[in-house]
Amino acid sequence: MGALKGKTALVTGGSRGIGREIAERLARDGARVAVHYGSNDEAAKETVTAIEGAGGQAFALRAELGVPGDAQALWAAFDEQADGLDILVNNAGIVEAGKPIAAVTPESFDHVFAVNAKAPFFITQLGLPRLRDGGRVVNISTGLTRGAATPELISYSMTKGAIDVLTLTLAKELGPRGITVNAVAPGVVDTDMNAAWLRGDAETWKAVAAESPFNRVAKGDDVADIVAFLASSDSRWVTGQWIDATGGALL
Template sequence: MGALNGKTALVTGGSRGIGRGISERLARDGARVAVHYGRNDAAARETVAAIETAGGQAFALRAELGVPGDAETLWAAFDEQADGLDILVNNAGIVESKDPIATVTPEAFDRVFAVNAKAPFFVTQLGLSRLRDGGKIVNISTTLTRGAAIPDLIGYSMTKGAIDVLTMTLAKELGPRGISVNAVAPGVVDTDMNADWLRNEPEALAAAAEASPFNRVAKADDIADIVAFLSSPDSRWVTGQWIDASGGALV
């Protein structure tokens, strides 16, 4: 019997990269997974099909984030296919631009905050009435907020700093309902988001691997397994935590 049998999970950005890894792992543990995505219908169908082929349950949920009414659209679509929620994983995020402070534009700044900070705030706000007591919220942060600063990612990093504050504050607010709230902070992960510089540049790949005592770069499954623990009953006494998921790169 899976640890999450009978549970319903929602993973934002759940059709690709880390999100897909999380969706598939939660489904393997028995959860029925709402695989949220923004635009890529094919990726969402592929992820749902992979879950179902492996014996799990899932459905796709389309809602573009970072636009007016995004949270309302997401939850309206969710309510058509599910009745109540047990696990919310705020994973969706973008890197709008790679620029130091001198060249970040107001448009890029607003866009990355709209998707990475504002959207999860209001998705969570509207989700609380659907999240059952004893539920789980897992937010995806980054090591860039704690000792791994990269000037060219200042805007992205600031959005994840907001996620860290959201995590700590909600943990205190939702504790009386038995709801735990934690953040998982990956370092470099081999996903499509990093493919342009990681997979095509051997020197960059080697440098990223050397940052970890394990001398390798994380895969999506490495992060998904941590999220699975925080989504399970075994994590019942863990809340308000920022979990370093960099493979020891900050040591």
């Protein structure tokens, strides 16, 4: 508690799933958290209320990603409620599931790249003048870019490959400012996004759990706790890293 006191954090896609867990954890550590969301007002309100109810500070900001002007709209909303940034977590993303290469259309390809790769690139670009020296950038990647190839998630996986390159390159560029840039790469996590195919089938749940030596399915806080370390001063000598957060599923 208090490791991030006085800091301001922005978590994209921070109202649900892994993003909400990250937002709540950073708030517990003392940060004032900007909870970005795309359309679900109720989920954003619930997240902010939960953070405040636990004694933390948060505010919601709405901006649809994957559309023209998305990064500008996000920062305009941020600037209305904060005057600087210490921690940027690029978490928001969508999955184009069930589409091997033969089924991917130019439209679906462009959309997933617009949300998962283009948006975080320009959110980061426009955020850098706001990001204080000694700040932190944490990008959410995936185990699918390192040895867990999944044909039906090809376009999604490619977007995260772009995030991995963004992480490496920015780490080198921003190092002179004392800013660290790292990527956290989860495997399958028990979230609302995965609920339809994961929670409703006992055999699927068992198979996913068996991928990890711990023989369980990840929860959102398993990822959020790693992000919290990377957001803290304890990670000051860690940058440009791809952190395997698959619970050993890639072993």
